[in-house]
Amino acid sequence: MTLVFTWIGLSSLGGGRSAYFYDEVVARRGWLRTDEFLQDFALSQMLPGPNFSNLAVALGYRLCGLPGAAWALVALVGPGAVVMLGLAVLYGHGWLGPGLETPLRWMSAAVVGLVAITAGRMIQTALRGGTAVLLAGLVFVGVGLLRLPAVPVIAGVAGLGLWLNRPRPGEAGA
Amino acid sequence: MSDLGRIGWTFLWLSFISIGGGLGTMPEMERQAVAVHGWITAREFLDGYTLSRLTPGPGMLVAVFVGHRALGVAGGVVAGIAMFVPAALIAAAVARRWQTVRARPWGRTVERTLGPIGLGLTAAGVVTLARSALVDAWAAGIALSAALILLPGRVPPVAVMIAAGLAGALAARYL
Numbered sequence: 628m629t630l631v632f633t634w635i636g637l638s639s640l641g642g643g644r645s646a647y648f649y650d651e652v653v654a655r656r657g658w659l660r661t662d663e664f665l666q667d668f669a670l671s672q673m674l675p676g677p678n679f680s681n682l683a684v685a686l687g688y689r690l691c692g693l694p695g696a697a698w699a700l701v702a703l704v705g706p707g708a709v710v711m712l713g714l715a716v717l718y719g720h721g722w723l724g725p726g727l728e729t730p731l732r733w734m735s736a737a738v739v740g741l742v743a744i745t746a747g748r749m750i751q752t753a754l755r756g757g758t759a760v761l762l763a764g765l766v767f768v769g770v771g772l773l774r775l776p777a778v779p780v781i782a783g784v785a786g787l788g789l790w791l792n793r794p795r796p797g798e799a800g801a
Numbered sequence: 802m803s804d805l806g807r808i809g810w811t812f813l814w815l816s817f818i819s820i821g822g823g824l825g826t827m828p829e830m831e832r833q834a835v836a837v838h839g840w841i842t843a844r845e846f847l848d849g850y851t852l853s854r855l856t857p858g859p860g861m862l863v864a865v866f867v868g869h870r871a872l873g874v875a876g877g878v879v880a881g882i883a884m885f886v887p888a889a890l891i892a893a894a895v896a897r898r899w900q901t902v903r904a905r906p907w908g909r910t911v912e913r914t915l916g917p918i919g920l921g922l923t924a925a926g927v928v929t930l931a932r933s934a935l936v937d938a939w940a941a942g943i944a945l946s947a948a949l950i951l952l953p954g955r956v957p958p959v960a961v962m963i964a965a966g967l968a969g970a971l972a973a974r975y976l
Binding site: 679681763 | 856884912919968
């Protein structure tokens with residue numbers, strides 16, 4: 628299991644890819660059923676903290692209990708963290724400096740295109756209903772456009788959302 | 802509070818407000834790192850995020866970069882641990898009880914509220930990065946081209962980033 632999670636961590640260049648997990652753990656090895664995976668996926672989206680590592684921890688926990696969860700985290704984040712620290716040291720020494728300035732700028736611009744696509748896809752798949760659009764819109768305007776502190780904005784919108792989405796007696800299948 | 806403690810605490814609570822994905826944490830992480838604590842400049846933050854996308858593992862590893870810029874290797878290690886470990890403990894603790902919680906009506910209420918908040922934060926993250934990155938027409942053109950290339954979903958993002966980097970190297974030399 629450690630090997631598989633390390634491999635997923637290393638191969639997830641350019642940002643976490645939950646689909647890798649699905650391929651490795653469900654499709655190829657059959658360690659989990661699809662519905663178990665989807666449950667852990669939904670959970671990892673909801674919990675605070677980085678989604679991708681949350682997913683790894685939830686899956687690792689399901690597979691091997693607490694040791695599984697611990698190893699999942701180390702295997703997934705550890706290698707990347709070491710590389711990142713190395714890059715930060717190089718950057719700090721200015722070795723990623725003058726000659727590489729334009730390439731870095733252009734890569735950053737490409738990243739903006741990339742994250743715009745990612746965000747667009749997420750919104751297209753997951754944003755459903757007037758209440759959801761209202762909540763997402765308020766957060767976007769507050770945190771993105773007005774650059775307000777995120778914590779009060781999240782707290783306020785969460786309060787509003789919990790009230791708007793409050794359980795109603797007549798609702799089936801809640 | 803010591804500087805190291807301040808870094809640990811900041812990234813700890815940042816990890817708890819990261820709802821719906823790492824990108825959604827970027828507006829507040831940038832605000833804290835640049836405007837509130839002055840650990841790095843907006844430009845450096847963007848560079849760090851870009852490097853984190855070139856690095857295996859989650860994009861939130863930019864926390865390690867910020868921590869290092871603020872306080873060296875120790876800062877990077879503390880920021881990384883604060884960002885990932887406590888949130889993981891909670892994930893492990895909740896994972897076992899999740900099914901029962903989800904079946905309750907208010908479980909659904911929470912899902913329907915946090916989901917859209919996460920999406921709003923993610924969209925805000927795009928704005929944060931664009932604000933620092935789109936400095937001229939070149940950058941805007943590259944961002945647009947990258948988005949168009951990535952739209953069908955056939956080209957790996959890292960290939961597009963590397964291509965943009967190579968193009969930038971050529972531009973620096975010949976333009």
